[in-house]
Amino acid sequence: MKKILVTTDFSDRSKSGLRFAIQLAAQNDYHLTFINIHHLQTPSAWDTLRLDEYQNEQKQLIHEKLIHFVEKIYATLHKEPQHIQYAVEISALPDESIKEYAEENEYDYICMSTRGTGVLKKILGSVTSNLISLSKVPLIIVPHDYKRSEIKSILYASDLDDYEKEIIKVLSFAKPIAASIELLNFTAEPYDGENRKILKNRIEKIAQYPVNVHLEERDGDDDLLKAIESAVKNLQPSVLVMFTEQNKNWFEKIFYAGHSAEYSFHTKVPLLVFRKS
The missing domain is CATH 3.40.50.620 (HUPs)
Incomplete structure (x- = not known):
């Protein structure tokens, strides 16, 4: 079964990428992993133990938020989630984290939404532009105003x-x-x-x-x-x-x-x- 890594930052704009991935999976039974890359800001005075505890607490909260976010989209599409999982990564470099996660876990595609108009980095966003240059995994870039339909x-x-x-x-x-x-x-x-x-x-x-x-x-x-x-x-x-x-x-x-x-x-x-x- 082919695998797609689907990114989201919980914004409304990111929902288009999820809608496309869900539609694609419905047509070919793909396995979907929904991922959020979160940047944590922590006091520099914290020791390693305190930092790890806080990071784990935040990952759990974000993981729950991610499940709720994805399930709401499935509900609006009247689809039942199948062959899905969730991932949360803590990183200040989302493009690098997405690239590494996709390549290390041997995903077939990365699916993400993008913005509206302008030259390349304005069109795609800096994370997407960087991934185009860096990633060995093919990227599916979905316009933020994409309306779900059968892929024909x-x-x-x-x-x-x-x-x-x-x-x-x-x-x-x-x-x-x-x-x-x-x-x-x-x-x-x-x-x-x-x-x-x-x-x-x-x-x-x-x-x-x-x-x-x-x-x-x-x-x-x-x-x-x-x-x-x-x-x-x-x-x-x-x-x-x-x-x-x-x-x-x-x-x-x-x-x-x-x-x-x-x-x-x-x-x-x-x-x-x-x-x-």
Whole structure:
């Protein structure tokens, strides 16, 4: 059974990530762990024993609060909790704690909600931005105003540099929930009819699963985010999938597209970010 680590800070904005994870689990019987990272401020004069006692007391209180918070969301969705557990970590570095917990416990995905508009760190929040750079575990980033619905389709935006490996990861998410896949690429090098056919046949052979391929010509990277937003509007996917890596980061290039542009990310579509191998 695949596992998803679902983060919350008990805010209303964080509820969207929980709603998405609960919906995903309902479609494929995932195991969900709801986690809260809490930063405790304590007097420096306390000795280790007193500090440990206080920390344990607070973890227990937060654990109870977490159970109540999650159960209320299940109740509003008219869902019965199944295959779930709770975790509370005390840390001043939430991004590092989430990363370590997910990797050490071998989670398949991290699911978290994010904010509204602005450039990358304003769009996603600093914790999410850091996790995109640091985490080996794929991230599902859910807009705070996401409305729960059945996950039916995936829009996979790719630079096609390593699509043979990438499509396998996309399939691992889409296939268990029987979601359709639309592959979207923007290219400065036009594909003639024969090359388009070769590429589509190659993808079909690798995927062994229906994948619709959209190849669109563009002059450069300046308006890629706007073009992707337009594709999201037209195709109305349940999830947008992208890949990122530390050095050659197409993902960040899109979000920082242009010399001074500060694009708003208005889509209500959850974003699944895989790290390039």
